[in-house]
Amino acid sequence: xxxxxxxxxxxxxxxxxxxxxxxxxxxxxxxxxxxxxxxxxxxxxxxxxxxxxxxxxxxxxxxxxxxxxxxxxxxxxxxxxxxxxxxxxxxxxxxxxxxxxxxxxxxxxxxxxxxxxxxxxxxxxxxxxxxxxxxxxxxxxxxxxxxxxxxxxxxxxxxxxxxxxxxxxxxxxxxxxxxxxxxxxxxxxxxxxxxxxxxxxxxxxxxxxxxxxxxxxxxxxxxxxxxxxxxxxxxxxxxxxxxxxxxxxxxxxxxxxxxxxxxxxxxxxxxxxxxxxxxxxxxxxxxxxxxxxxxxxxxxxxxxxxxxxxxxxxxxxxxxxxxxxxxxxxxx
Ligand code: AVJ
Numbered sequence: 001x002x003x004x005x006x007x008x009x010x011x012x013x014x015x016x017x018x019x020x021x022x023x024x025x026x027x028x029x030x031x032x033x034x035x036x037x038x039x040x041x042x043x044x045x046x047x048x049x050x051x052x053x054x055x056x057x058x059x060x061x062x063x064x065x066x067x068x069x070x071x072x073x074x075x076x077x078x079x080x081x082x083x084x085x086x087x088x089x090x091x092x093x094x095x096x097x098x099x100x101x102x103x104x105x106x107x108x109x110x111x112x113x114x115x116x117x118x119x120x121x122x123x124x125x126x127x128x129x130x131x132x133x134x135x136x137x138x139x140x141x142x143x144x145x146x147x148x149x150x151x152x153x154x155x156x157x158x159x160x161x162x163x164x165x166x167x168x169x170x171x172x173x174x175x176x177x178x179x180x181x182x183x184x185x186x187x188x189x190x191x192x193x194x195x196x197x198x199x200x201x202x203x204x205x206x207x208x209x210x211x212x213x214x215x216x217x218x219x220x221x222x223x224x225x226x227x228x229x230x231x232x233x234x235x236x237x238x239x240x241x242x243x244x245x246x247x248x249x250x251x252x253x254x255x256x257x258x259x260x261x262x263x264x265x266x267x268x269x270x271x272x273x274x275x276x277x278x279x280x281x282x283x284x285x286x287x288x289x290x291x292x293x294x295x296x297x298x299x300x301x302x303x304x305x306x307x308x309x310x311x312x313x314x315x316x317x318x319x320x321x322x323x324x325x326x327x328x329x330x331x332x
Contacts, residue, residue: 020235020272027276027284034227036173036287040120041230047223049094054219056211059169059201060096062319066312067097071104077310077323078163078197084111088154089165090147092116093123098165099134106135113139113158117150151189162194167321169201172257172290179290183304192328195309199321200292206252208318209291213257214248221246224259224286237271247283255291260284297322 019038026033040048052060066074079085087105089098095116102114114131118124121144128142141157143150154162164186171179186196203209213220224246228239243264250257263278270276297320301308306324313320 016234023231023235024271024274027271031283031285032276032278033285036227037119038230039223039227039287040118040123041226042122043229044223044226045093045120045123045126047219047226050219051215051223052096054212054215054217056215058208058212058318062201062314062316063097063167063199063321064100065314065316066319066321067100069315070312071100073312074101074197074321075104075108077312078195079105079110080161080163080193080195083161085161085163086113086115086154086158087163087165088115088117088151089167090117090151091166091168091170092118092127093120093168094130095127097167099131102131102135102138106138113141113160115141115143115154115157117143117145117147117154119144119146148185148189151186155189162190164190164194164196166196167199169199169289169319171198172201172292173288175256175288175290179300180303183300183306187305187326190326192326194326195323196306196325197321197323199319200297201289201319202317203252203255203291203293204318206250209252209257210248210250213250213259213289214246218246220248220259224261227286228261231271235271237269239269240267243267244284250291255293255296257289257291258285259287259289261286294320 022035022038026035051057087102089095092098095102105112116124116127118127124142124144128140131138131140143153145153171182174182190196225241225244228241228244231237232239244261245264247260247262248258249260261284263280263282263284266280267278268275269278301322301324305327307327309323309325311320311322
């Protein structure tokens with residue numbers, strides 16, 4: 001037996017256990033619920049890349065505008081001067097946007113280590129391969145796992161100042177309460193002087209928002225349905241994908257953009273040894289993509305205890321990257 005392989009397979013096994021537990025718990029609650037953090041297997045990563053390339057999905061173009069055309073402003077806002085630091089990216093994915101900042105910093109000879117954190121080992125290998133080709137001088141330490149576990153790992157690897165990127169309105173996948181406790185924990189887990197840059201998708205004409213999440217080609221629908229395929233494969237389930245339909249809503253008052261799968265008939269689905277009954281038209285709550293007002297962002301900052309550093313918007317004012325600093329004893 002190869003002992004070196006053991007820890008890895010143990011980790012894989014506990015991943016499957018967490019997944020199994022979360023799926024059953026979600027499908028046994030009312031309303032039924034699945035977590036969008038599980039969208040990103042190999043097929044899910046590919047579908048999300050297709051979404052980012054759709055003209056309707058404006059978020060990527062907006063944040064790209066910031067990272068591509070306002071790179072120097074961005075660097076001035078978040079990069080500590082004359083001090084080596086760690087640049088950590090939560091949910092890095094293929095780092096399409098941050099690569100522009102990385103290039104800028106490497107060209108200026110800035111001393112830092114890039115630490116992408118992602119739940120998808122698949123996308124991290126793609127990213128490592130891409131960066132070693134495009135930026136051979138970049139120091140990179142990829143961390144596969146959940147955000148806070150990997151932040152602790154990053155803290156144990158070096159005592160340098162941390163700059164955290166949390167882009168793409170990934171924060172929108174949390175409801176208001178979850179976003180508050182996430183930002184609060186982020187503040188608690190960092191040291192005084194550490195900085196965060198968070199990408200928020202702003203409220204705008206509701207048609208534009210709804211369109212971004214209900215494309216005519218069905219890519220977003222396929223992205224949602226792919227989680228059922230993943231459950232079928234990894235948890236020995238028998239979802240019939242033809243009997244579930246994607247349904248998207250946007251409430252311009254609360255800013256909640258939500259996606260559901262609708263059961264098209266009464267049906268029983270087996271998941272391993274468990275059976276789940278779906279009534280006709282019963283919903284599975286799949287994902288929230290929260291949209292923000294400037295006031296809400298300010299409220300979130302205040303409640304979590306950060307100090308405001310500044311912000312950069314895209315040229316349409318549809319998206320904002322907001323910079324905050326940890327301010328443990330009011331010394332900044
Ligand atoms: C990756 C969470 C930012 O909510 O906009 C895209 C995922 N879902 N289309 C988002 C997503 C449907 C996306 N985030």
